[in-house]
Amino acid sequence: MIDKLTGSAGIGAALAACLLLVGCGGEEKEAKADKGEVQSMLTNPYPSTYERYASQPTLITGATIYTGTGEKIENGSIFMRDGRIEAVGPAGEIDAPKGDIVTIDGAGMFVTPGLIDNHSHLGVYPSPGFSSTSDGNEATSPNTANVWAEHSVWPQDPGFTRALAGGITSLQILPGSANLFGGRAVTLKNVPARTAQEMKFPGAPYGMKMACGENPKRVYSNSGPSTRMGNMAGYRAAWIDAQAYKKKWDDYLDDPEGKDAPERNLKNETLAGVLSGDILVNMHCYRADEMAQILDMSEEFGYKVTAFHHVVEGYKLADKLAENGICASVWADWWGFKLESYDGVPENAALIHAQPGGCTIIHSDSEMGIQRLNQETAKAMADGNNLGLNIAPEEAISWITSNPAKAMGILDETGTLEAGKMADVVLWDGDPFSVYTKTDKVFIDGALMFDRQNPEISPRTDFEIGQLDNTTTGGAGQ
Amino acid sequence: MRMLSEMKKLLAVTASVFCAAATLAVGHPAYAQAEPIAIINAEIHMAGPAENPRTIRSGSIIINDGRIVAVGANVTPPSDEFRIIDAGGMPVTPGLFAPVSALGIEEIGGNDEGNDRRADRGFPLSASLNAEDALNTSSSIIPINAAGGVTRAYTTPDPGGKLFGGCGMVIDLSGSIDPVTKSCVAQHVAMGQAGANRAGDTKAGAIALLRYYLNEARRYSQAPEDYRYMTNVSELTIPDLEALVPYVNGEKPLLVEVESAPDIRRLIEMQREFGLDLVLLSAREAWMVAEELALADIPVIINPLQNLPVRFEAMGATLTNAAMLQQEGVRVSFYDSDIGYTHNLRALTQLAGNAVAYGMSHKDALAAITLNPAIIWGLEAELGTIQAGKTADIVIWDGDPLELTSRPTTVIIAGEEMDRTTRQTMLARRYLDLSRQDLPIAYQGE
Numbered sequence: 001m002i003d004k005l006t007g008s009a010g011i012g013a014a015l016a017a018c019l020l021l022v023g024c025g026g027e028e029k030e031a032k033a034d035k036g037e038v039q040s041m042l043t044n045p046y047p048s049t050y051e052r053y054a055s056q057p058t059l060i061t062g063a064t065i066y067t068g069t070g071e072k073i074e075n076g077s078i079f080m081r082d083g084r085i086e087a088v089g090p091a092g093e094i095d096a097p098k099g100d101i102v103t104i105d106g107a108g109m110f111v112t113p114g115l116i117d118n119h120s121h122l123g124v125y126p127s128p129g130f131s132s133t134s135d136g137n138e139a140t141s142p143n144t145a146n147v148w149a150e151h152s153v154w155p156q157d158p159g160f161t162r163a164l165a166g167g168i169t170s171l172q173i174l175p176g177s178a179n180l181f182g183g184r185a186v187t188l189k190n191v192p193a194r195t196a197q198e199m200k201f202p203g204a205p206y207g208m209k210m211a212c213g214e215n216p217k218r219v220y221s222n223s224g225p226s227t228r229m230g231n232m233a234g235y236r237a238a239w240i241d242a243q244a245y246k247k248k249w250d251d252y253l254d255d256p257e258g259k260d261a262p263e264r265n266l267k268n269e270t271l272a273g274v275l276s277g278d279i280l281v282n283m284h285c286y287r288a289d290e291m292a293q294i295l296d297m298s299e300e301f302g303y304k305v306t307a308f309h310h311v312v313e314g315y316k317l318a319d320k321l322a323e324n325g326i327c328a329s330v331w332a333d334w335w336g337f338k339l340e341s342y343d344g345v346p347e348n349a350a351l352i353h354a355q356p357g358g359c360t361i362i363h364s365d366s367e368m369g370i371q372r373l374n375q376e377t378a379k380a381m382a383d384g385n386n387l388g389l390n391i392a393p394e395e396a397i398s399w400i401t402s403n404p405a406k407a408m409g410i411l412d413e414t415g416t417l418e419a420g421k422m423a424d425v426v427l428w429d430g431d432p433f434s435v436y437t438k439t440d441k442v443f444i445d446g447a448l449m450f451d452r453q454n455p456e457i458s459p460r461t462d463f464e465i466g467q468l469d470n471t472t473t474g475g476a477g478q
Numbered sequence: 479m480r481m482l483s484e485m486k487k488l489l490a491v492t493a494s495v496f497c498a499a500a501t502l503a504v505g506h507p508a509y510a511q512a513e514p515i516a517i518i519n520a521e522i523h524m525a526g527p528a529e530n531p532r533t534i535r536s537g538s539i540i541i542n543d544g545r546i547v548a549v550g551a552n553v554t555p556p557s558d559e560f561r562i563i564d565a566g567g568m569p570v571t572p573g574l575f576a577p578v579s580a581l582g583i584e585e586i587g588g589n590d591e592g593n594d595r596r597a598d599r600g601f602p603l604s605a606s607l608n609a610e611d612a613l614n615t616s617s618s619i620i621p622i623n624a625a626g627g628v629t630r631a632y633t634t635p636d637p638g639g640k641l642f643g644g645c646g647m648v649i650d651l652s653g654s655i656d657p658v659t660k661s662c663v664a665q666h667v668a669m670g671q672a673g674a675n676r677a678g679d680t681k682a683g684a685i686a687l688l689r690y691y692l693n694e695a696r697r698y699s700q701a702p703e704d705y706r707y708m709t710n711v712s713e714l715t716i717p718d719l720e721a722l723v724p725y726v727n728g729e730k731p732l733l734v735e736v737e738s739a740p741d742i743r744r745l746i747e748m749q750r751e752f753g754l755d756l757v758l759l760s761a762r763e764a765w766m767v768a769e770e771l772a773l774a775d776i777p778v779i780i781n782p783l784q785n786l787p788v789r790f791e792a793m794g795a796t797l798t799n800a801a802m803l804q805q806e807g808v809r810v811s812f813y814d815s816d817i818g819y820t821h822n823l824r825a826l827t828q829l830a831g832n833a834v835a836y837g838m839s840h841k842d843a844l845a846a847i848t849l850n851p852a853i854i855w856g857l858e859a860e861l862g863t864i865q866a867g868k869t870a871d872i873v874i875w876d877g878d879p880l881e882l883t884s885r886p887t888t889v890i891i892a893g894e895e896m897d898r899t900t901r902q903t904m905l906a907r908r909y910l911d912l913s914r915q916d917l918p919i920a921y922q923g924e
Contacts, residue, residue, distance in 0.1 A: 127786040127787050127788045128787055128788055128789050128790065129788050129789070130789075158786055158787055159786060162785060162786060214588075315905075315906065315909050316909050316912075318909075318912060319912045331817075333817075333822050333824075333825075334817045334821075334822065335817075335821055335822070335902075336585070336586060336587065336619065336817075336820075336821040337586070337587035337588050337817060337821070338586060338587065338588040338589060339586050339588075339589050339592065342586060343905055344902075345902045345903075345905050345906040346902065346906075347906040348906075351906065351909065351910070355912075366816070367786055368783055368784075368786075368816065371783075371785075372783075372832075375828060375832075375882050378882035378883055379828070379882050379883070381883070382882065382883035382884075382885065383885075385883075386885060387906060387907075387910070433882060433883065434881060434882070435828060435831030435832060435834070435835065435880055435881055435882050436831060436834060436835045437835070438835055463787065464787060464793075467787070467793045468793055468794050472765075472794075472796050472798060472802075473785075473793065473794050473795065473796045474787070474793070477797075478785060478796050478797060478798070
């Protein structure tokens with residue numbers, strides 16, 4: 001991902017290190033731009049203040065491990081220390097460190113990377129779902145590339161705690177799909193927090209939400225766009241603007257001496273960030289023919305679609321998606337809720353995966369589904385296997401771990417169980433692809449954030465504390 | 479393939495004229511079952527009477543003329559005319575029964591042109607609407623759900639702008655042109671927040687309005703001539719008022735959408751006051767009044783996964799709702815209020831499996847999606863268990879029916895094995911190979 005971040009704006013390397021969100025991983029905070037620095041499209045005025053929580057060196061032994069890299073280790077062990085994975089492998093090959101460590105007997109249990117959902121609206125469409133908490137769609141103009149989802153995220157959304165109990169350790173919060181350009185997405189660590197900044201995944205690139213098809217043309221049917229061709233015209237006009245804006249800033253930054261900085265424009269800052277490759281495009285699209293139009297448009301303006309979302313017709317264009325290195329973020333079996341989703345088939349995820357280089361992601365787009373991404377993956381895998389596609393669970397787990405990490409630009413840090421990565425780890429009380437299996441423990445950066453065996457290691461939001469009896473309701477895992 | 483099965487159905491309809499009237503009792507046309515079937519070597523779940531279903535580790539099921547003729551460990555096919563289906567030791571269950579859905583009245587959720595599920599807010603009629611009048615027997619969703627093991631569904635209209643949505647029906651998923659098993663079964667009512675939204679934005683308005691309409695309907699039944707020159711009683715037209723009459727004294731059940739424990743208690747009081755027959759829908763806080771519900775003999779249809787405080791009336795939402803209701807002796811069934819409501823009814827097994835993960839027994843969870851809907855809609859004499867004499871709605875699975883990776887291998891509705899080829903399976907197959915062929919993909923089929 002890092003090599004994608006070489007924007008053409010020629011700012012100094014030292015500044016770039018953090019403003020471009022490169023090399024700021026781990027627990028280091030991202031620096032705000034120094035006073036007086038150019039507030040260009042590349043600065044981040046709302047930096048992550050996430051710090052990992054206290055952890056004990058922890059060894060899980062004797063578990064079945066799906067690494068997220070396609071491997072399955074029977075009778076495997078994993079050792080975590082200081083927020084990072086130190087070693088993963090067959091139990092016999094992991095030297096149990098001496099000293100004060102927590103050892104968990106994982107016999108009969110499974111270990112996977114922390115699950116990652118690249119399509120969530122938690123915090124922006126929280127529970128309770130009142131009109132006063134409906135903060136996910138700035139449906140006032142077809143182009144709201146200027147809005148940032150993180151400015152709507154309510155960290156007290158109880159949905160975050162339920163997702164944690166479902167094994168979600170990182171998630172991308174997207175604006176809704178009312179607009180052609182919905183705004184910036186934000187990637188979060190799923191830790192309870194007072195502020196959105198305290199949840200922001202350090203070093204994660206920004207995403208941007210765009211939407212195809214029925215939604216924008218329905219929302220703006222009076223003022224336009226009211227047709228699919230109107231949608232396309234709307235995107236293209238915006239890209240033309242953004243190209244001009246980017247050129248102005250590139251020229252200025254190449255030689256700022258004695259010149260006034262061009263005027264800032266929030267919409268174009270985000271769009272120019274896409275054009276320079278710093279911001280990853282998440283494109284809501286259902287139909288194969290529309291995706292083909294979007295692919296041509298991305299070539300016309302020189303940007304890349306990182307992931308198509310929903311993509312119920314992904315199986316019709318799976319070859320082209322794979323050739324272009326685009327991930328398809330899908331549900332296991334949702335279909336028919338709109339005409340553009342009428343051709344959905346439960347084999348969709350598996351057919352996309354089956355293409356050479358195919359990248360399937362199972363996403364939730366739902367405060368319910370995010371609690372069971374493992375179950376959705378199991379269904380989609382089974383449907384593929386019934387079609388003869390032969391997908392092993394150790395492969396399918398990548399749909400909710402390494403593949404979304406890749407599409408969110410955080411694969412270097414999380415998404416697989418490999419030495420050196422963030423210790424985002426889920427211990428399951430059985431096969432994660434069984435309906436009867438639950439998470440037992442969820443670690444984020446090595447810190448135990450949810451423990452089904454210990455009610456004290458289970459977060460409860462301000463909204464829910466003191467409501468009813470709290471022994472049966474209102475917490476993670478309940 | 480599709481053509482063939484259509485032909486078969488047409489032939490079956492013709493044949494039904496000459497066929498025994500026994501199955502007419504359930505209200506669906508008596509199909510002449512093409513061939514008698516014997517399922518052998520089966521792990522039979524929910525076998526026997528509704529009061530005491532049990533599991534037979536290894537047994538056979540004999541099916542003839544649309545009905546189960548015999549079931550048991552020591553049963554053998556009466557003659558070699560019976561087609562043998564060897565279940566290979568795999569689980570066999572009654573067909574899944576969706577306790578609530580919009581199957582057949584909704585093809586596309588989000589588009590008015592593909593959806594007859596509810597009337598617009600301004601439309602004058604409500605309680606008098608009958609789902610059967612909107613039923614699209616050709617809906618592609620019916621065979622897709624049948625392939626997933628669903629053999630019966632209760633289809634109900636939703637309340638539009640008024641408290642009442644109209645009455646629903648039980649249908650079979652055989653693809654028949656006359657699939658109605660039981661007509662106009664229950665009246666759908668919005669209460670709680672949903673009711674408030676339709677009654678002056680206050681729950682008190684919803685209760686007051688419901689009580690007023692029930693009283694008026696009772697009065698109407700006693701003296702319809704008093705209403706001869708009226709067109710409306712408040713927001714109800716006279717046909718709506720008339721439609722409510724069977725519900726006033728509990729002759730038919732009201733299917734009531736409600737969430738909170740206090741709101742449920744209020745309804746229990748009204749049940750006593752009027753002698754209503756109630757079935758609750760959604761009921762996120764039902765576990766808090768489980769004992770009272772059991773005493774009042776009120777079944778609940780819940781989504782067992784609902785665990786978020788989506789409104790103040792749902793602060794008590796919890797994953798243990800199903801298990802706690804069951805423990806107190808409340809009859810429970812499952813539905814998915816989201817995409818599993820109509821298009822993805824196969825989600826029923828996933829819902830049941832999750833209920834097991836949170837404390838319900840496997841047997842009770844399976845009953846919640848087979849037998850209990852049959853009991854709730856008054857069809858347990860015909861459906862819901864694998865018992866001699868009952869209609870043969872039967873599914874053979876390739877593994878634990880509640881597991882995510884299990885699928886039906888055989889689906890039988892009223893004795894007829896379903897063709898599990900659907901629009902979805904055809905689409906998936908047609909795009910299996912994306913390489914360019916001599917003719918476009920549109921020329922490929924099964």
